[in-house]
């Protein structure tokens with residue numbers, strides 16, 4: 001029987017890319033006698049409804065819950081809605097995020113604030129709102145989408161790298177605090193995954209970059225990524241790297257940091 005049987009799985013960033021692929025993969029594990037219930041969140045309701053239909057799950061098993069992850073003050077009410085609807089929250093995939101394509105010297109401070117609000121504060125605020133429920137249940141699993149850029153720094157992504165690095169400090173600390181309470185935390189660092197992330201990335205003035213990066217275009221298919229992630233989550237891995245050879249950068253940073261510095265500074269393009 002799947003570890004997801006009878007579980008409530010809440011996914012942020014479910015309207016596109018990785019979050020959408022996780023929702024579809026989770027729904028593939030549902031059986032009539034082992035149902036899975038999904039909560040799908042992001043800002044675009046129409047896209048969430050499209051994903052909800054694509055899951056093929058009965059309408060009663062999917063809650064479309066539009067959320068802007070920077071509307072922190074709305075989180076307690078949203079969490080209460082999920083609790084009232086499904087009674088509990090077993091898995092929370094904290095996946096909503098935006099990227100950046102701009103140099104430090106050019107970038108407005110407001111762009112850094114936006115990146116931190118969406119990628120870091122949105123993630124920890126929702127975690128804090130859900131945590132009391134998971135602690136009361138004595139179980140729960142938080143799955144946080146970081147990045148290879150959460151383990152090393154690369155050009156044109158200074159604020160993105162900072163926001164993803166911050167997640168590691170926060171969730172490593174939280175993991176130690178909630179271990180005895182039976183809660184699990186998985187940090188996933190994707191490499192290049194074929195999603196519209198670079199199209200939605202912020203430029204120096206906070207406008208959309210609007211270009212598809214070649215690396216992104218040639219990256220791992222989101223469904224392959226989602227399958228590997230769900231396996232790692234089922235094994236309760238603390239940290240997992242999923243992507244192509246770019247994930248080797250994480251090991252270079254750890255064991256050969258000088259070599260990685262040379263590679264990163266000599267790399268051209270976004």
Ligand SMILES: NC(=O)c1ccc[n+]([C@@H]2O[C@H](COP(=O)([O-])OP(=O)(O)OC[C@H]3O[C@@H](n4cnc5c(N)ncnc54)[C@H](OP(=O)(O)O)[C@@H]3O)[C@@H](O)[C@H]2O)c1
Nearest residue numbers: 013015016017018042043044068069096097147193195197
């Ligand atoms: N693709 C990659 O190569 C890659 C690599 C490393 C890490 N990641 C991480 O993976 C996660 C998912 O990204 P993706 O690649 O799947 O890109 P994506 O297709 O652009 O998905 C981003 C998701 O985040 C949601 N989102 C953005 N701002 C939001 C906000 N203010 N409130 C609520 N939801 C918001 C978007 O939905 P709405 O626009 O509908 O709100 C969308 O569902 C991100 O955290 C990203 O940093 C991706």
